Amino acid sequence: MTKKLFYDDAYITRFETAVSRQGQDEDGSHFVVLEQTAFYPTGGGQPFDEGNLDGIPVVDVEEKDGEIRHYVEKSFEKLPETITGEIDWKRRFDHMQQHAGQHILSAAFAETLGYETVSFHLGKETLTIDLAVENMSEEDAGKAEALANAVIREARPIEIKWMTSEEAAAYPLRKGLAVSDDVRLVIIPDFDYNGCGGTHPRSTSEVGAIKILDWEKHRGLIRLQFVCGDRVLEQLHRKNGVLKDLTAVLQSPQDNMKEAAVQLLDKIKVQEKQLEEVKQELLKYEAKDLAGEAVKLTGGAAFIKGAYQDRPIQELQQLARQLIAAREEAIVFLAVQNDAKLQIVGARGKQGDTNLKELAPKIFALINGKGGGKEDFIQGGGEPVLSPKALLDKIEHLLNEE
Template sequence: MTKKYYYEDAYLTTFETTISHQGQEEDGRWFVLLEQTAFYPTGGGQPFDEGVLNGIPVNNVEEVDGQVRHYIDNPFENPSANIKGEIDWNRRYDHMRQHSGQHILSAAFAEAHGYETISFHLGKEILTIDLDVAGMTEEEALQAEDLANKIIGEARPIETKWMTADEAATYPLRKQLSVAEDVRLVIIPGFDYNGCGGTHPRFTSEVGAIKILDWEKHKGHIRLQFVCGSRVLAQLHQKHQVIKELTGILQAPQDKMEEAAQQLLEKMKTQDKEMEEMKQKLLTYEAKELSLTAIAFAEGSTFMQKAYQNRPIQELQKLARQIISDHDEAVVFLAVQNGDKLQLVGAKGKQPDVHLKELAPKIFSMINGKGGGKEDFIQGGGEAALSPEELINHIQKLLL
């Protein structure tokens, strides 16, 4: 069995060892087992350590059937050589601070409100915990956050002890143990007692600070996002940069930014409404212009058409409907090429004895496309095998 230095000293960053086994998994990944290691494997919500073995990057660490496997891109040419391992300390220490911060925040929610943590995830930028509660107020979140930061400020020791399950049962455990023997208890005296296999600093003060960012309902629980330590400063810097940029864009100081944004949104809504009204007027004029080019093709019926390049199909749908609302006798076809796609809209008024849905298969087969609709309105598209003008000409021949 590999000797696990990360349980003896979480602050150890370099070590010397030898390879006890080098192997390759079925998926082709190479790994080594070491006589001793300081590399923490993924587990308990905490990600693995990164670092190097004799300068070779370790890109993953997993515990498989009790073996701590260190994954490398290529095998060691001389696996019997002495090995020097080096841990990426910044990553390890960040994980130590985040994980301990999670213990503290979870204990704070349990003590302040009786909300138990049912899952935990330590991500690259933020952490999440799922609380066994259906809803939560901002006041409740701030109360737990304040209590957590109070515990951090008191610089309480963070102790780890190995014991049996019976011995652990004498402590006020925050949650049920997941193992029956070789229990590792992480203790913040007078505050939190929790079975855990992760790495932790020596004092709560090393966590630095905790800041809750947001929360949402998730599968009947509350999923809460937060950060600890240097990630708090990173979040502050990121948000400060955004506020600085918005201050310039909105031409308003921070305390007036919300009001300025609301005013801008109202102005945009008004402009959007005016724009839609103008577009509708333009469509009305365009419909009148198209009616001047109408061709008679049956008793009391007229044919209107036009081809376009690079125009939203939604506009052509509105235009076609506008035309037939003004002209009961009209059959109208509008085609447009957008990139490598050819799209078509067809519509008819109440008078023409034409069934557009029956014509649709013939029309869309010309462009290897699909489309459909109703007797009086069809739409669809396909390949730009023809130009919009050529497609319209073919349709005109079908009708006339």
């Protein structure tokens, strides 16, 4: 078994050790097994440490088959008897801050509201915990966050004790133990007692701060997103940058930004409504012009067609409906090519008797496409194997055959 130096001292950043062996996984990944290591392997919701072994980057650390495997970018051409490992301290300390912060926040929710934490995930930018509750208010979150930050400011010690499960049972544990022997208890005196295998700082003060960002319902639980330590400053820096940009865009001071944004959105809504009204008027004129170009089919019905490039299919749907409302005896087909797709809309007025739904398979087959609809309205799309105008000419031919 590899000796876990990170349990002796989470602040170790450099160590020397003998090499047990190197190997290769089924997927070709190279790994090294050491007699002792300060590299923390993925586990308990905490990601692995990064760093290097004799200058070769360590890209993953996993505990498999009772050994800790250090996955490296490349294998050693000649395996040394001893090796020097260096930990990426910034990443390690970040994980220490986040993991300890999670303990503190989970204990704060339990203390103030009786909410139990049932799972935990430490991501690259944020952390999440799942709380065994269906709803949570801003007031609830504020209470837990306030207590958590108070505990941080008090600089309480974070103690690590090894013991048996029987000895651990004497403590007010927040949740059940995952192991029965060699229990590692992480203790914040008079606040939190938790079996945990992660790395933690010596004092709550090193966590720095905790900030809850958001929460949502997730499978009957509340999934809460938060950050701790230096990540709080990173979030603040990022959000402050966004606010500075928005103050320039909205030409409003930060305190009035919400009102300025609401006013801008209201103005946009009014303009969108006015634009839609103008668009509908233009469609009426366009429909009138198209109707004037109608041709007669063999059966006597009026055929109206229009070919377009780069136009929303929704506009063609509206245009077709306006045309058959004005010319109830007409059959209308409008085709448009949008990028690499040829789309078509077909409509029939109330006085017509042509079944467009029955005709649809023949039409869509012309462009290797598909679509559907009703007897009086169809739409679909396919490949631009024809120009919109050529497709409409073929549809006119089909209608004359019908």
